[in-house]
Amino acid sequence: MTSIAVLPGDGIGPEVTDAALDVLDKLDLPLEVRFGDIGWKFWQEEGDPVPERTWKLLEETDTCLLGAITSKPAREADAELSPALRGTGHTFVSPVVQLRQRLGLYANVRPVTDLAEGRFDFTVIRENTEGLYAGLDFHGLDESLWAVVGDHPNASVSGRRNTSATLRLQTRHGIDRILRFGFEHARAQGRRRLTLVDKPNVLRQSGNFLRERLESHAEEYPEIETEILNVDAVALWMVRRPERFQVLVAENMFGDILSDLGAGVMGGLGLAGSGNIGDRGSYFEPVHGSAPGMAGDSRANPTGTVLALAQLLRHVDMPVAAGDMADAVTRAVRSRRAVTYDLGGTATTEQAGAELVEQLRPF
Amino acid sequence: MTSIAVLPGDGIGPEVTDAALDVLDKLDLPLEVRFGDIGWKFWQEEGDPVPERTWKLLEETDTCLLGAITSKPAREADAELSPALRGTGHTFVSPVVQLRQRLGLYANVRPVTDLAEGRFDFTVIRENTEGLYAGLDFHGLDESLWAVVGDHPNASVSGRRNTSATLRLQTRHGIDRILRFGFEHARAQGRRRLTLVDKPNVLRQSGNFLRERLESHAEEYPEIETEILNVDAVALWMVRRPERFQVLVAENMFGDILSDLGAGVMGGLGLAGSGNIGDRGSYFEPVHGSAPGMAGDSRANPTGTVLALAQLLRHVDMPVAAGDMADAVTRAVRSRRAVTYDLGGTATTEQAGAELVEQLRPF
Ligand SMILES: CC(C)[C@H](C(=O)O)[C@@H](O)C(=O)O
Ligand SMILES: CC(C)[C@H](C(=O)O)[C@@H](O)C(=O)O
Numbered sequence: 001m002t003s004i005a006v007l008p009g010d011g012i013g014p015e016v017t018d019a020a021l022d023v024l025d026k027l028d029l030p031l032e033v034r035f036g037d038i039g040w041k042f043w044q045e046e047g048d049p050v051p052e053r054t055w056k057l058l059e060e061t062d063t064c065l066l067g068a069i070t071s072k073p074a075r076e077a078d079a080e081l082s083p084a085l086r087g088t089g090h091t092f093v094s095p096v097v098q099l100r101q102r103l104g105l106y107a108n109v110r111p112v113t114d115l116a117e118g119r120f121d122f123t124v125i126r127e128n129t130e131g132l133y134a135g136l137d138f139h140g141l142d143e144s145l146w147a148v149v150g151d152h153p154n155a156s157v158s159g160r161r162n163t164s165a166t167l168r169l170q171t172r173h174g175i176d177r178i179l180r181f182g183f184e185h186a187r188a189q190g191r192r193r194l195t196l197v198d199k200p201n202v203l204r205q206s207g208n209f210l211r212e213r214l215e216s217h218a219e220e221y222p223e224i225e226t227e228i229l230n231v232d233a234v235a236l237w238m239v240r241r242p243e244r245f246q247v248l249v250a251e252n253m254f255g256d257i258l259s260d261l262g263a264g265v266m267g268g269l270g271l272a273g274s275g276n277i278g279d280r281g282s283y284f285e286p287v288h289g290s291a292p293g294m295a296g297d298s299r300a301n302p303t304g305t306v307l308a309l310a311q312l313l314r315h316v317d318m319p320v321a322a323g324d325m326a327d328a329v330t331r332a333v334r335s336r337r338a339v340t341y342d343l344g345g346t347a348t349t350e351q352a353g354a355e356l357v358e359q360l361r362p363f
Numbered sequence: 364m365t366s367i368a369v370l371p372g373d374g375i376g377p378e379v380t381d382a383a384l385d386v387l388d389k390l391d392l393p394l395e396v397r398f399g400d401i402g403w404k405f406w407q408e409e410g411d412p413v414p415e416r417t418w419k420l421l422e423e424t425d426t427c428l429l430g431a432i433t434s435k436p437a438r439e440a441d442a443e444l445s446p447a448l449r450g451t452g453h454t455f456v457s458p459v460v461q462l463r464q465r466l467g468l469y470a471n472v473r474p475v476t477d478l479a480e481g482r483f484d485f486t487v488i489r490e491n492t493e494g495l496y497a498g499l500d501f502h503g504l505d506e507s508l509w510a511v512v513g514d515h516p517n518a519s520v521s522g523r524r525n526t527s528a529t530l531r532l533q534t535r536h537g538i539d540r541i542l543r544f545g546f547e548h549a550r551a552q553g554r555r556r557l558t559l560v561d562k563p564n565v566l567r568q569s570g571n572f573l574r575e576r577l578e579s580h581a582e583e584y585p586e587i588e589t590e591i592l593n594v595d596a597v598a599l600w601m602v603r604r605p606e607r608f609q610v611l612v613a614e615n616m617f618g619d620i621l622s623d624l625g626a627g628v629m630g631g632l633g634l635a636g637s638g639n640i641g642d643r644g645s646y647f648e649p650v651h652g653s654a655p656g657m658a659g660d661s662r663a664n665p666t667g668t669v670l671a672l673a674q675l676l677r678h679v680d681m682p683v684a685a686g687d688m689a690d691a692v693t694r695a696v697r698s699r700r701a702v703t704y705d706l707g708g709t710a711t712t713e714q715a716g717a718e719l720v721e722q723l724r725p726f
Contacts, residue, residue, distance in 0.1 A: 073563035073591070075571055094564055130517050132531065132566065139568035144507040154493050154534040162535035164569035168495065171517040172525035199616070200436035201457055203495065205502035206527035208438055228436070231616075232623035239602060239627030253562070253594075257620055260595035264602030 010039040011290025012300040013067025019302035019353030047090040064283035068290035105276040112262035122245035126255025136167035197250035270301030273308030373402035374653025375663040376430025382665035382716030410453035427646035431653035468639040475625035485608035489618025499530035560613035633664030636671030
């Protein structure tokens with residue numbers, strides 16, 4: 001039987017997870033659900049937001065649903081570590097970044113759909129393991145980095161102790177697998193166009209490499225038209241003409257920005273779900289964060305989590321259940337019978353969840 | 364007498380420049396206008412989109428109005444160089460990047476205003492000389508860079524010849540001057556909040572440095588509240604709640620993305636103007652590109668160029684004329700008497716320009 005690790009996390013994570021699991025229950029699928037620990041509390045008390053027992057759970061299960069986890073700047077995180085653990089070498093690393101890196105979940109798949117009116121429907125596929133997230137962020141440069149940047153006028157005025165450098169890493173391994181994933185996704189969904197997001201008019205060397213890899217893959221997918229667009233133009237068109245996009249492939253940071261923007265275009269973070277997928281595992285989560293200020297208020301919109309769960313079901317080869325769940329979301333949004341605060345209503349998380357369950361009737 | 368270099372450029376650049384100069388003429392100001400060469404043709408025929416004579420003109424004048432310049436990926440640019448010049452060491456560098464770097468125009472100021480309804484009004488201040496634009500983009504890494512990145516799992520699988528690294532450079536010199544510029548701008552405009560855009564939950568070292576510099580400057584501007592927001596959240600809020608922003612300061616690439624996004628939020632690139640400002644010079648331009656496919660059709664919206672010109676006038680200490688020009692733009696947008704294609708109308712560039720001239724009556 002397929003097993004799912006459920007990690008509610010903190011903030012509004014537990015609330016939206018509960019609501020989503022109610023919808024799952026209604027479907028009565030042959031799935032085993034096992035709960036696990038993740039989040040801020042475990043950073044504070046155990047020195048790691050992802051305890052070892054959680055990694056074990058992830059190993060033993062087929063996939064994972066994540067609620068939300070508080071994410072803070074490194075410096076604030078350090079200050080909240082329990083006194084007993086300070087100075088013992090614990091460094092806060094965002095738990096979602098940990099999951100993506102350690103489990104090799106290289107593809108972050110974020111559908112951007114106009115649920116209310118069906119005017120647009122595209123997917124941002126974000127590379128999840130390299131780019132500016134490679135962990136190569138330095139301040140006060142050593143000799144080898146200074147040799148690379150020291151001639152830049154700003155650096156030479158500032159000196160190496162007053163210079164930061166963050167490496168945006170792009171590798172053939174990373175590029176090839178995300179492109180292949182993007183093309184396969186486009187083919188599976190019957191899409192005809194793949195847009196690679198880059199900045200080739202400024203980044204000449206890496207841009208040439210990306211283009212070369214795109215051209216090489218594109219040969220294997222003759223039915224799919226490709227284009228390379230500048231990231232700034234994509235941001236603009238996402239707002240002005242979102243219907244022009246089908247499948248977007250972007251490096252990590254561009255993808256981070258564009259997928260949050262996509263959530264904005266959808267009508268808010270509350271509506272967006274996402275999947276993080278690799279060859280050895282996967283996890284699914286709403287795009288929104290943990291909104292600690294709202295925790296316990298039962299105001300959060302559970303829709304993004306339910307859509308993440310629908311993506312999960314498709315991933316574990318339950319396309320019919322996935323489709324039913326996604327259709328229920330669309331009907332619930334259109335019925336406007338239980339509208340949460342983010343969309344201008346006053347419904348509670350439970351009421352919005354109940355409406356989703358209600359809409360889940362077989363047709 | 365204050366002198367302005369006018370560089371119409373190519374594509375729709377000359378058309379929108381003409382329309383803007385008509386508006387300027389109507390104001391009858393004591394300004395000397397001198398035209399100069401820039402753009403794609405000069406790359407093809409002379410091997411540099413910014414010929415030496417243009418640099419000289421920029422030195423001799425006080426500021427500059429730029430129309431638009433075609434920008435293509437490096438590889439396409441190389442292919443269009445005149446055969447006689449090939450292999451003689453010419454490398455295409457985007458002319459706007461050249462202007463910003465060589466003239467030290469470190470602040471790119473892009474107002475985002477709801478012209479039609481006045482619901483939001485903020486400014487993106489983009490650092491213009493470092494970040495991912497520092498020219499440190501490499502493919503096929505040498506020993507010193509490989510020493511830095513070679514341990515990353517993706518890099519070690521790919522090998523150094525199949526790895527790209529782009530350095531995002533941030534220096535105390537660069538950070539301090541853009542922060543100071545941002546605070547001064549906020550103070551001059553009576554704004555109460557400055558938002559620094561970063562990604563501190565992922566970029567620990569550079570994020571700490573940025574925070575430290577922000578805190579140090581903020582002390583001198585006690586009346587201005589500061590915050591640091593993640594770039595992805597800013598993208599989302601720009602779409603959902605643009606009225607929450609006043610002054611945004613962002614590193615180069617984040618600022619590039621967010622200011623195009625801002626143009627989208629304003630209602631399209633055709634409405635957005637910008638200034639590039641340094642201690643030794645400045646130039647002003649619409650945010651849109653050269654739209655080569657539309658050149659000569661007289662369909663382009665001249666509004667962005669007129670707003671850029673209004674910014675220029677404010678910069679050369681002609682605030683009254685600047686205000687009159689900006690007000691004329693607002694009235695023209697609201698009158699909807701000459702609406703160009705980008706906003707759903709059929710007016711020509713000339714008609715839109717004439718409406719702007721018409722609206723320029725003293726009150
Ligand atoms: C929390 C943060 C590290 C994360 C990211 O930047 O990837 C989040 O913004 C996301 O998009 O999942
Ligand atoms: C043309 C390009 C190099 C430029 C940039 O990226 O800065 C443009 O997008 C802009 O924003 O002015």
